[in-house]
Amino acid sequence: MPTGVALRDPREQLFDAAERVLLRDGPSALTSRAVTTEAGCAKGVLHKHFADFDAFLAELVQDRIARIGAQSAALRARAGTGTVAGHLTEALTTLFASVAIAIVGLVISRDELRARLRQTTPTGVPLLMEATAMIAGYLTAERDLGRIAADTDVNTLAPTLVGTGHLLFADRESAPPDAEAVHKVVATVIAAAVAPRS
Structure with a gap:
């Protein structure tokens, strides 16, 4: 069963999601799970495009x-x-x-x-x-x-x-x-x- 939604430009969408988390909740709330949840995608998407x-x-x-x-x-x-x-x-x-x-x-x-x-x-x-x-x-x-x-x-x-x-x-x-x-x-x-x- 697929999780999340397809991303047109995954890197930019992950960056935008990270910004929203930062602005809303501050630096301490920024985790890979928070970013991928905000972007509406599986956690593996982030690790597919970035080493860590x-x-x-x-x-x-x-x-x-x-x-x-x-x-x-x-x-x-x-x-x-x-x-x-x-x-x-x-x-x-x-x-x-x-x-x-x-x-x-x-x-x-x-x-x-x-x-x-x-x-x-x-x-x-x-x-x-x-x-x-x-x-x-x-x-x-x-x-x-x-x-x-x-x-x-x-x-x-x-x-x-x-x-x-x-x-x-x-x-x-x-x-x-x-x-x-x-x-x-x-x-x-x-x-x-x-x-x-x-």
Whole structure:
């Protein structure tokens, strides 16, 4: 007797199921059984496509990191338009209102996963490091256009913004901050660096 349902793209459906479990129940609830139950498939499906559960989790994190690459390119393309604070507010909200907060919690809570991810992200927290690079790239583009001060240390400002954004969105018990709250914090952090009306 067959169990579960046929999956069109098993890997992506398992990743999406893992995200739903993470968002709903947190990192401690994420098990192979929870993922396959959420995906509506037999447990063997996960092990058919991944060597083990930590290999699955590592690929999930890498997949979500790859999405930051697309967001990064779009953010850099907006340099010179709109306002710096507006673009940073949108970028941080897009990043942290998604599953990124839960992914960071997952990485921090699983030693084996962190060890596997060290192969591609040798320092810092995976996902946060890529987010920091995204923000630094955008700030550099704005600095090159003269919209932020030429002496701005983007390698200090970018992790400050990412860390602040992470703290704003990290509370799983409360509703996420609204755009106005995020904008207020971003504007305060970048105030000394931003040229008037940028």
